[in-house]
Ligand SMILES: NC(=O)c1ccc[n+]([C@@H]2O[C@H](COP(=O)([O-])OP(=O)(O)OC[C@H]3O[C@@H](n4cnc5c(N)ncnc54)[C@H](O)[C@@H]3O)[C@@H](O)[C@H]2O)c1
Ligand SMILES: NC(=O)c1ccc[n+]([C@@H]2O[C@H](COP(=O)([O-])OP(=O)(O)OC[C@H]3O[C@@H](n4cnc5c(N)ncnc54)[C@H](O)[C@@H]3O)[C@@H](O)[C@H]2O)c1
Ligand SMILES: [Zn+2]
């Protein structure tokens with residue numbers, strides 16, 4: 001035990017904790033460099049007698065599984081590991097069914113835990129497994145992508161995809177603990193890091209101008225790693241945690257988290273989720289740009305705010321134009337149809353997250369289809 | 383609308399309401415004769431704009447689907463119906479996956495509802511579908527077996543079976559409304575009615591001597607139908623609702639509901655859930671008898687209480703001896719192994735619900751295996 005506790009003690013001053021306040025379902029997100037090697041001790045503190053099933057993908061397993069297993073061993077936590085293929089197509093029924101069966105075959109009980117080691121794909125899939133086995137096992141997230149650390153591992157949305165659309169099958173299911181080791185992000189391909197960064201910028205844009213401003217100054221340090229990265233992850237988690245605490249089951253305010261996502265999802269869907277053409281965060285980046293431009297078009301947002309968003313996203317290397325997506329895009333009508341079918345559409349009305357100023361977003365229901373169509377036509381022609 | 387409301391108005395004095403108090407997830411169970419024909423009006427009152435997907439089984443569809451559809455039509459509620467085969471084997475992954483896909487293909491939204499019309503099989507399966515589509519749609523139970531009315535439709539346990547055991551995959555998911563039409567029970571085969579009655583008697587035995595005593599006097603009227611049946615269903619629902627409200631996620635008191643179930647499940651498992659040999663309620667009846675006898679053996683319960691239980695279960699025609707199960711039974715050792723593997727076993731300890739008096743049960747953890755083995759051997763030899 002002392003072996004495992006030593007690094008924690010040594011580095012604990014560098015740990016940040018974000019508490020997600022959800023009554024009985026409250027939990028901590030620990031953020032810091034090197035947390036993976038302390039995972040066993042942290043898990044033992046939260047779930048004293050639990051055994052765990054690690055679910056991870058092949059890529060992450062190759063990079064980060066051993067230190068996790070070693071730290072579980074050091075903490076005396078029994079574990080099994082189930083590895084799934086990397087990539088979005090892993091979020092499907094067949095793999096869900098197999099994992100549920102694997103976990104049951106390993107005779108894990110309700111008080112035992114599923115540990116998700118990986119990006120959003122592994123986190124979403126594993127969370128739904130944890131929610132469903134024995135009507136709910138314990139669940140721990142160890143997110144290894146920036147997107148997963150700042151977004152998918154916070155808030156309790158879990159699930160898989162359906163042929164009818166993404167994330168249509170799943171559960172709201174909260175973890176007992178999230179361990180965001182910011183050092184594991186160093187092995188992420190730059191493109192994935194950047195895509196996750198779009199969600200970081202989103203928190204500034206949707207509700208926190210000072211944070212956006214801080215990012216304008218410090219984004220390079222966030223990319224490099226160190227205290228600024230930890231700070232950016234912690235502020236993002238805090239922002240999401242605040243919204244989730246106010247609206248766990250997504251009735252109202254939580255919709256603001258979809259800033260950039262209505263357009264973004266339409267673009268992702270238009271390329272059939274072909275990640276070689278567009279990954280989620282890139283869609284969000286273009287979508288946020290469009291949301292700000294559309295808000296300006298509606299007379300809600302001054303041009304200089306639009307320029308500021310454009311300058312920052314461009315500086316970090318994120319795409320901001322539909323034209324940046326390689327290959328043919330469908331016409332504006334098709335994009336609009338996709339938007340209308342999107343699950344964010346409530347009872348046939350078009351809902352958008354619009355912006356009044358940097359850091360001041362709001363939900364606008366009942367947006368006129370023709371205005372969106374005109375806007376999209378122009379953007380596709382531009 | 384007036385057409386639909388008329389019968390409700392006419393018969394509303396005969397309706398009983400049991401409120402399940404679960405904070406934001408609270409809901410009503412309406413109990414009475416003829417509720418099916420009023421379902422549309424009741425659903426519209428709870429979920430004003432919802433469309434619904436009815437899930438039912440082939441047997442129930444033939445008997446009770448039309449009046450439900452007609453009442454939805456009368457209330458202006460759009461609906462689709464998905465019919466699954468009758469029987470326990472319907473609670474499996476493949477059918478779950480197909481229903482999820484059907485519901486998504488029907489483009490139901492999160493505010494729309496799944497309506498389960500059927501016994502516990504349909505209720506458990508449909509509830510898990512409702513919990514999983516779009517991370518949770520609205521859910522309404524219209525239980526059509528006595529077991530479903532007094533047990534499976536109350537409490538929010540939903541799920542399907544795994545090759546590793548029954549009900550191992552699912553969710554805790556509460557309905558928005560339960561409509562228990564006691565008249566639909568008239569089409570139930572007597573054997574199924576009787577099996578459900580075992581659960582009714584269970585509520586008396588586990589915590590309510592006056593109710594058990596009332597049943598000793600009034601059981602025939604419960605079988606015949608009318609106000610006594612409504613009363614028995616209402617008191618049973620109330621008993622379960624009280625326990626569930628105190629312990630939604632099954633940490634403590636809820637375990638009392640398993641009176642008779644540790645032995646009962648072992649017997650069901652021993653016959654491989656072959657319902658022609660043993661249905662659940664029959665297993666519970668034998669199991670309750672065994673639980674009382676075992677409590678007596680441990681010096682906890684007087685013989686006259688054991689006799690009273692035996693007399694009542696025998697009088698209503700329920701089996702009380704392992705020997706009543708047709709065919710060969712495995713030896714005591716095998717039954718004990720099954721009990722030890724049962725999910726009610728927490729962390730390797732044998733847990734039993736024992737009885738101090740009629741209506742006074744309690745959870746006893748750490749029961750000695752050899753005592754159980756001796757007891758079972760004797761019972762198998764008897
Ligand atoms: N639950 C939510 O609230 C929520 C929110 C946003 C997104 N999501 C979901 O998240 C998913 C996207 O998440 P993602 O971007 O993390 O995708 P991902 O999990 O597919 O990870 C991206 C790639 O990075 C690899 N990877 C992960 N960690 C790595 C590391 N440390 N070093 C090197 N490679 C690593 C993975 O193997 C994968 O190939 C989508 O399915 C999306 O629907 C969920
Ligand atoms: N969720 C819970 O808390 C809970 C509690 C107890 C049992 N259960 C589950 O419930 C299931 C057993 O329930 P069940 O006994 O209702 O089984 P069931 O749903 O299979 O119904 C028994 C039979 O009766 C038929 N039937 C249903 N209603 C009828 C009617 N009105 N007239 C004529 N026939 C009718 C069905 O088609 C079926 O053939 C099991 O799967 C068990 O695991 C769940
Ligand atoms: Zn996103």
Ligand SMILES: [Zn+2]
Nearest residue numbers: 533581662666
């Ligand atoms: Zn039962």
